[in-house]
Amino acid sequence: MKKFLFNHFLPRLLILLFRVWCWTLRVHNQNPAGEKFFQDLSGSYILALWHGRIFYLFYHFRNRSDLHLLISPSRDGDFLARLADLMGYSVIRGSSFKKAVPSARALIKVLRRGGRIVIVADGSRGPRCQAQPGSLQIAGITDSPLIPMTFGAKHRWTLNSWDRFVIPYPFSRCTLNFGNPIPISARVDAETLKKKQAALEQALNRITLESE
Numbered sequence: 001m002k003k004f005l006f007n008h009f010l011p012r013l014l015i016l017l018f019r020v021w022c023w024t025l026r027v028h029n030q031n032p033a034g035e036k037f038f039q040d041l042s043g044s045y046i047l048a049l050w051h052g053r054i055f056y057l058f059y060h061f062r063n064r065s066d067l068h069l070l071i072s073p074s075r076d077g078d079f080l081a082r083l084a085d086l087m088g089y090s091v092i093r094g095s096s097f098k099k100a101v102p103s104a105r106a107l108i109k110v111l112r113r114g115g116r117i118v119i120v121a122d123g124s125r126g127p128r129c130q131a132q133p134g135s136l137q138i139a140g141i142t143d144s145p146l147i148p149m150t151f152g153a154k155h156r157w158t159l160n161s162w163d164r165f166v167i168p169y170p171f172s173r174c175t176l177n178f179g180n181p182i183p184i185s186a187r188v189d190a191e192t193l194k195k196k197q198a199a200l201e202q203a204l205n206r207i208t209l210e211s212e
Helices: 002-023 032-039 051-060 075-086 100-112 134-142 190-211
Strands: 026-029 045-049 067-071 090-093 116-120 146-153 156-158 166-168 173-178
Touching: 002 051, 002 075, 032 146, 032 173, 045 051, 045 134, 045 190, 051 146, 051 166, 051 173, 067 075, 067 100, 075 090, 090 100, 100 116, 100 134, 116 134, 134 146, 134 190, 146 166, 146 190, 173 190
Parallel strands: 026 173, 045 116, 045 146, 067 090, 067 116
Antiparallel strands: 146 173, 156 166
C-alpha cells in the first residue's frame, strides 16, 4: 500500500499542486524571438539551464515528449522520472556523475535521431553556476545548437541548498529569458573547450541577472 501511494498517488498529487501553483504565476518573456528560434527548428537542439532555475521551466515546457530529460537511475530518480512522465516529457535514465559515458551516448543517440534534450549546465552536484563541459561536447559531436535559458522571479523563496534553488511565490511575476546559440565544433582542443565553457557560463549568468 505504501509503495502504491509513493509511486502513483503522491506524484499525481504533487503534479496537480505544481500545475496550479505555476498557473497562478504572471509570466513575461524577455526574449520571445530567442524562444521562437529553437521552437521553429525542425532538427535537434540542446537547452541548457542552471540547476537552481528548474522550477518554472519544468512547467513551461510541459507536454513536450520531444524533450528528453536525463534522470538518475536511483530510487529518488524513480520518483523524479514519474513526475517528468506525468508532465509529458521523455525520460532517459542515467547519471551525469557516475557512469557518465553511457548517459552521454544515450543523449547523443537522441540528438542524432532529431530529438531534443534539456541539460543542467552545472550538473547534479555543482559547483553552482559553473558550466560543465558535457553539454558542449555533446553539442559539438551532434552539431546541435546549444541554447541557454533561465527564469527569474522578484518575489521568491531561495532554498538553502547547494544550487540556491528558486521557487517563485504564488501569483508573483516570473520572467523567462533565452540566450543566443553557442556554436562549437565536433573537435576542439582543451583550451577552446574552456573558452566555450566560460561563454556558456557568462551567457547563463547574464540572462539570469537580466531576468531578476
